[in-house]
Amino acid sequence: MALTTSTAPAVTGGRRGLGVGFLVKLVVVGLADALGLYGVLTSLATEQWGILVFLVAILAVVNWAYFSRRAVAAKYLVPGVIFLFAYQIFAIGYTGYVAFTNYGDGHNSTKSDAIEQISMQNEVRVEGSASYPLTVVAQGERLGFAVVVDGEAQLGAPDQPLAPAPDATVAGEQVEAVPGWETLRFVDIASRQAEVTALRVALSDDPADGSLRTQDASTAFVAVPALQYDAEADAFVDTADGTVYTPSERGNFVSEDGEALSPGWRVGVGFDNFGAMVADARMAGPFVQIFLWTFAFAFLSVVTTFALGIFLAVTFNDQRLRGRRIYRSLFILPYAFPGFLSALVWAGMLNDRFGYINVVLFGGADIPWLTDPVLAKASVILVNLWLGFPYMFLICTGALQAVPADLVDAARIDGAGRWQIFRNVTLPFVMVTVTPLLISSFAFNFNNFALIYMLTGGGPNFVGTPYVVGHTDVLISMVYSVAFESGSKQYGVASALSLLIFVMVGVISWLGFRRARRLEEI
Amino acid sequence: MGTDTRLRGLRWWTELGWRHVVGVVTIVVCVFPLLYALSASVNPAGTLTGSHELFRVLSAENYLELGSTPFLLWMRNSLLVSSLTAVGTVLMGAAAAYAFSRFRFTRRRAGLTTLLLLQMFPQMLAFVAIFLVLLAITEVYPFLGLNSHLGLVCVYLGGALGVNTFLMYGYFNTIPRELDEAARIDGATHAQIFFRIIMRLVAPILTVVGLLSFIGTYSDFVIARVVLQRSEQFTLAIGLYNWGSDERNAPWGEFAAGAVLAAIPVVVLFLFLQRYVVSGLTAGATKG
Numbered sequence: 001m002a003l004t005t006s007t008a009p010a011v012t013g014g015r016r017g018l019g020v021g022f023l024v025k026l027v028v029v030g031l032a033d034a035l036g037l038y039g040v041l042t043s044l045a046t047e048q049w050g051i052l053v054f055l056v057a058i059l060a061v062v063n064w065a066y067f068s069r070r071a072v073a074a075k076y077l078v079p080g081v082i083f084l085f086a087y088q089i090f091a092i093g094y095t096g097y098v099a100f101t102n103y104g105d106g107h108n109s110t111k112s113d114a115i116e117q118i119s120m121q122n123e124v125r126v127e128g129s130a131s132y133p134l135t136v137v138a139q140g141e142r143l144g145f146a147v148v149v150d151g152e153a154q155l156g157a158p159d160q161p162l163a164p165a166p167d168a169t170v171a172g173e174q175v176e177a178v179p180g181w182e183t184l185r186f187v188d189i190a191s192r193q194a195e196v197t198a199l200r201v202a203l204s205d206d207p208a209d210g211s212l213r214t215q216d217a218s219t220a221f222v223a224v225p226a227l228q229y230d231a232e233a234d235a236f237v238d239t240a241d242g243t244v245y246t247p248s249e250r251g252n253f254v255s256e257d258g259e260a261l262s263p264g265w266r267v268g269v270g271f272d273n274f275g276a277m278v279a280d281a282r283m284a285g286p287f288v289q290i291f292l293w294t295f296a297f298a299f300l301s302v303v304t305t306f307a308l309g310i311f312l313a314v315t316f317n318d319q320r321l322r323g324r325r326i327y328r329s330l331f332i333l334p335y336a337f338p339g340f341l342s343a344l345v346w347a348g349m350l351n352d353r354f355g356y357i358n359v360v361l362f363g364g365a366d367i368p369w370l371t372d373p374v375l376a377k378a379s380v381i382l383v384n385l386w387l388g389f390p391y392m393f394l395i396c397t398g399a400l401q402a403v404p405a406d407l408v409d410a411a412r413i414d415g416a417g418r419w420q421i422f423r424n425v426t427l428p429f430v431m432v433t434v435t436p437l438l439i440s441s442f443a444f445n446f447n448n449f450a451l452i453y454m455l456t457g458g459g460p461n462f463v464g465t466p467y468v469v470g471h472t473d474v475l476i477s478m479v480y481s482v483a484f485e486s487g488s489k490q491y492g493v494a495s496a497l498s499l500l501i502f503v504m505v506g507v508i509s510w511l512g513f514r515r516a517r518r519l520e521e522i
Numbered sequence: 523m524g525t526d527t528r529l530r531g532l533r534w535w536t537e538l539g540w541r542h543v544v545g546v547v548t549i550v551v552c553v554f555p556l557l558y559a560l561s562a563s564v565n566p567a568g569t570l571t572g573s574h575e576l577f578r579v580l581s582a583e584n585y586l587e588l589g590s591t592p593f594l595l596w597m598r599n600s601l602l603v604s605s606l607t608a609v610g611t612v613l614m615g616a617a618a619a620y621a622f623s624r625f626r627f628t629r630r631r632a633g634l635t636t637l638l639l640l641q642m643f644p645q646m647l648a649f650v651a652i653f654l655v656l657l658a659i660t661e662v663y664p665f666l667g668l669n670s671h672l673g674l675v676c677v678y679l680g681g682a683l684g685v686n687t688f689l690m691y692g693y694f695n696t697i698p699r700e701l702d703e704a705a706r707i708d709g710a711t712h713a714q715i716f717f718r719i720i721m722r723l724v725a726p727i728l729t730v731v732g733l734l735s736f737i738g739t740y741s742d743f744v745i746a747r748v749v750l751q752r753s754e755q756f757t758l759a760i761g762l763y764n765w766g767s768d769e770r771n772a773p774w775g776e777f778a779a780g781a782v783l784a785a786i787p788v789v790v791l792f793l794f795l796q797r798y799v800v801s802g803l804t805a806g807a808t809k810g
Contacts, residue, residue: 021713039662046661072712076621077633080614080683087680088640091648091655098651312548315541327545333552336792338741340759341781344766345559348774354570356558386551447647450743454763476647483650484748494650501647509642 029066033059054090058082092502099495100268105488107251107264114265115229118236118253120200122261123223126210133174134220136189136196137181143192145201145212146175147220155181156201162212189217227261236261273496286462286469287478294474297380298445302438304385309392310430314422317400328397335390343454346383350455370456373471380472383455384445391441399433400426439512443505447476475501563782568775584779591773592753593780596761599671600740600784603757606675608736611682612728618683619690620716624702637687645681646744652677653748674749678739686731693727694720733791740788758784 036059043052062082065074101107132147137155144157146168153175156162168178177183189196200211203222210224227236227245236245236253245253251267252260272279277287312331316324334342349356350369358365369379403426411421452458458473458481467486469478475497483494562573566583588594621627622634645652653668656677660667667673697720705715721728743759750756756764762784765777 021711035663042662048658048662051658051662073621073625073627073630075712076617076625076716080618080687083614083676083679084640084681084683087652087655087677088643088645088648088684091645091651091680092643094655095648095651098654103654312544315544318538318541321538321541323542323545327549330549330552332796333556336789336796337556337785338759338788340741340743341559341762341785342555344763344777345555345781348562348570348766348777349555349558351570356574359571360574386555390552443642447644449646453743454767457767479650480744483653491650491654498647498650502643505643505647 025066029062032062036062054086095495095498095502098491099273099499100270101266101492102251102264102269102272103266103492103495104490106262107266107492109263109265111247111251111265114251114253114263115236117263118227118261119225119229122226123200123211123213124226124240125213126222126224129222131219131221132212134214134218135175135178136184136214136217137175137178138184138188139181143184143195143199144181145199145214145220146178146181147212148173148175153178156212158199158201161202161204193217269492273492274500276490276493276496280466282465283467286465289471290469290473290475290478293377293472294446297377297384297448297472297474298442300381301384301388301445301448302442304381305388305392305441306396306434306438308385308389309394310396310427312389312393313396313400314426317397328393331393332390334386335394339387340450340454342387343383343451346386347455350379350383371460373460376456376460376472380452380455384448384451387451388441388445395434395437396430399430402433403429435515436512439508439515443508443512446474446505446508447501448474449476449480452477453480559778559781562775562778564779565775568773570774573774573778584775585783587776588779588783591776592756592761593776593783595754596756596758597784599755600757600759601787603671603674603678603746604736604739606671607678607682607739608732610675610679611686611735612732614679614682615686615690615731616721616724616728617716618687619694620720622687622691623694623697624699634691637684640684641688645677645684646742649744649748652745656749668749669751669755670749671755674746677745677749678742682735686735690724690727690731693724697723730795733795737788737791737795 036055039055040052040059043049043055061074062078065071065078068074132149135146137144137146142157144155144160145162146153146155146165147162148154148170149162153165153168153170154162155165155168155175155178165175165178169176184192196217197213197215200213200223202211203209210222212220213223214220224239226239228239229236233244234247237243238245243255243259245255245259245261248254248260249267250264250269252262252264254260276283278284316327318324347370350358352358352366352368352371355369357369358367368375370376407425408421411425416424452472452474456470456472458468458470458477460472461468461470467478467482467490469481473481479494479497479501482490482497557576558573561576563584564577564580564582565573566579566581567573568584622630656666656668656673659673660669664670665672666676701719701723702715705719710718740757741759742757743763746757747760747763750760753761753764758780762777762780765773765780
């Protein structure tokens, strides 16, 4: 008796009108609309087209869902789906897009941004040009330059080209004060020196006219772009020697002899990012090692935690044993303690020079628990065993309840030993129920970023690799390093690696589901 | 088996005694790191080296010193972010579960399958893209972008449906539809049925999902690390990581004291939830 409410609005709509519920809805949707419209305007102004399209779509869907009489189910699904779409589905899709671009340091933005940056950064003083006595003025955080040009006071700021300031007081060749601006004294300038020398005030709206700059905060000079952008030819020309820089397929302006201007812009690079790890000879070996270690780590983590978990579960499943409840509740402690804190505590205890384990348990030995490639791997597995066995203990204890007691008794009467009973009766029963959980445990450990990052930071590091990666890094922590921690941020390469992880997690889960189904059929 | 005769001597050892040995050893291994952290937290020496004699001195110094650090700020940030996420997750998850459980609409099955598939890909795998998306959002909505708590909560809420809808969906299905129908005949709207009837009946699963979400968010490291960049915005996981991993001048005593305090909410919630967690796991397990 399915309730087809969506096709029976007359019944479900109930009373409509100015109920409290309706008013609440009106206010909430109104606020959402206001927020959305604000976003639409801002994204128009900042040229964030992707966000603009997304917002328009959301506004349409939200208003349709909440003011239509039909779409009842949509009213309940829309909020969750918006978040799901923006931060999960879109994020996954965006990973796919970025993986095929060279997004990263040096290629962070669009071509027009790059042109602007290059023009701005490459400026030279015009030979023999005049210099002006300069007054540095400020409006809070905002700095400006005031100069006297042809007997007329002029003022400009980074966001405002030089313009006459008729109400300024002028003393000789120098501006003394400008209403609305504070004249900076020597001490103020000294404390904001870097800001002042970086400041450029455009002479006019045309960037080719150059800008006013200073090096000593007391005289200003006119600087013009050393590289002139020619919009028609879509190329930069060096004003001094006439070298022409043309846009390349890699998203840079490049001269004929291969010199590239920085920054570049984002372009598609096809499958290059996917080969980046093996194409670089310095990286190929470490990458293969990390790849294999990721599987080994996930596999060993599952095997060790499961082995200990089921051993303890079977050991403490004996009805005659006293204090079982106490044992059980204490075994769960490592699971109850937040994992990130445990990992940090273990990192401290395993510290090779000051840690408790070396200093006290090994009497001052110098065992490199976390700094030797092999030992660090062993430590990671052992600490993960400590963290993970309680979970396995819990699920195995649960699964043991499903093992028929008479089957075990029958086996015992037939003369089977403990091991035989375990191997041939208990384990098969337990496996049926825990296999899906083992697979998800494998997938979890495959991406166990927090443990690796907190315990070893991926170290000990490989030597001479272009990215900072180490012997205990797993793929996901390698992605983190490539994206954020290796000096030059390479979002494109990191996203390509993320896709690789997505594919592998997908395959693992799929195998898991299939295997689980097969076991159930037994 | 002789259940009434008490085992003695060698027989007791081979049958039961060794289990106690295993149990005691396991407990020592389980508890030791936690005791060590507790001991370091009450040791005013405040360094790794000074923390070797367990409980040699008892002092509240480290705890008091936390007052002059950003620790309380981090605690507040963590509680704020986790609570908001938990409330949002419960509301959105419950609404979605209600829709899937009570209404029949086109693509309903497709929707459920999509959620099941998405469940396999944890959100944290896409942290690079999440960073880039927030970077773009910062220009439009600065309060939802990088380095904002609200932005972080939104990211977590993006993962809310995928993980929890199924758990709730199953529970919602156990609430008899006759209740809805009776209410509808009495003239209740779907919203009244949802807020006044269903939400009250499913309160247990709402509590469990909310608390699990709280614990998950509280312990999250990767996404918080990617989103939050300034010390005063940090959550506990990031702040304490910075203390604990600072090997040279590690404020080890303060870290330990902070860790003990930070763990309290999670441990308490866990003990409270243990029954649900264990029964949930085993119920899921026996069903296969």
